[in-house]
Amino acid sequence: MAQNINMPENIRCSKSHEYIIVEGDAAKVGITKYAADQLGEIVYVELPEVGAKFNKGEVFGTVESVKAASELYMPISGEILELNDDLTSEPELINEDCYNRGWIVKVKNFSREDLNNTMSVEDYNVYIEE
């Protein structure tokens, strides 16, 4: 899929199409370009609260396109450090720039073991081709 050529290099991905980019002690989490394209125009994002703790696989939010709502699954256990408040007024940032301005949450005290169990970009690209 051509749309994945611009994925950042240090990215990890989950089977439910969330990505993780580690930035120092925090991990930035969003949805992949592939997922954003599949959903279509995102018109609403429901975010968790700062300080909330999630285990890997738990629902931490929802993104809604015109047609449907899709749940966001935490790809690594951890605690919400920061929310991308810009998404409240500009949810379309996820479609336009999912890896930069369209990130969703930052997580701290996250599980390094969970991170190791996510996919590399190469593996993810194979996964979505299947």
Added chain:
Amino acid sequence: METKELNKTALSEKHIGLNAKMVPFAGWYMPLQYDKITTEHVTVREHVGIFDVTHMGKFKVSGEDAMNLLQRLVPQDVSKMEEGKAVYTQFCNPSGGIIDDLIIYRLQNKNNTYSFLLIVNASNAKKDFDWIITNQNDSRSIKIQNISAENCLIAVQGPDATSVLEELGLPKDQQPKTFYVKETKLHNMDCIVARTGYTGEDGFEILISNDNAGKLWDLLLSKGQKYGIKPIGLAARDTLRLEASLPLHGNDIDETTTPIEAGLGWTVAPDKSDYLGKEILSKQMSQGTSRVFICFKMLSQAIPRKDCELFQDGRVIGDTTSGSIAPYLNCSVGMGYVDKSANTKPGDKIEVLIRNKKYPAEIVKRPFYKRKKR
């Protein structure tokens, strides 16, 4: 479902050429969107859009007994329809439940006898056809034809629809009026032009043979260019109909809901002789129903969908049957049924349960969106 098992309309190559996102819908391979859904939606509200709605079921009912049969099948008074008239109505079962909703078009008499065109929902087309056959009572002076496979249906919707048809050689003063139909020619191609639609805008639905459909589609796009015409997919068709508070069979109405409960009492003739469901519908008209259909607007950003519970003063009052963003109104809206004891005046407050959280909403007058008369 595999793509190869789906029915394809005579226009499917056109959609693929226009880079549509194609999806299976009611057994058909249909365009979901060509552009952003919200862009398509606004195009229809402000300019004009064309839709391939060939998946809709298309039947012809003709002959001396055609009128009597349709009179028995629907709550509208078909006997009051002059030639060229169209009505929105429903097939009801004996309990008043809606088997399907449809538009009946009375065409010009053929061979001195009745000729009707019926357009029904794609997902119910087979069931509807069987229902008509079952109720025909072996009459010989009636002919029922399923003309779905040989014909396309193209909708042209929006404030500039009349100008686009004028560009195609049908002057405005010769176009059928709202809820009328005309058999005519467009660029020398036979077609049936109806002034009906499912968007809340002025516009037309054009029945044309598969052989000519591609040519008409291309002509509409080229002649409509100066009005900003765009092809519109099923996704925007759904947001347009919801914003106009038009019911969708399978969501807002079905065999367990009656036209009276659904707020469609204006489509039920009060003084009509016997028809299927009459007993229940007459009773509901005079005594009211245990639940009522409401339209509401969200007072927060959350988006309601089908099957959300509705609350008032802490108690459950009903469920949603449709919900989405209303792209032209800049808010989210929903429709559904609530108990008759609930307060349902415009301005009354309710709460909508979305992902286990209650969000405030307000009852509004139906429809959410009404076009301005020009």
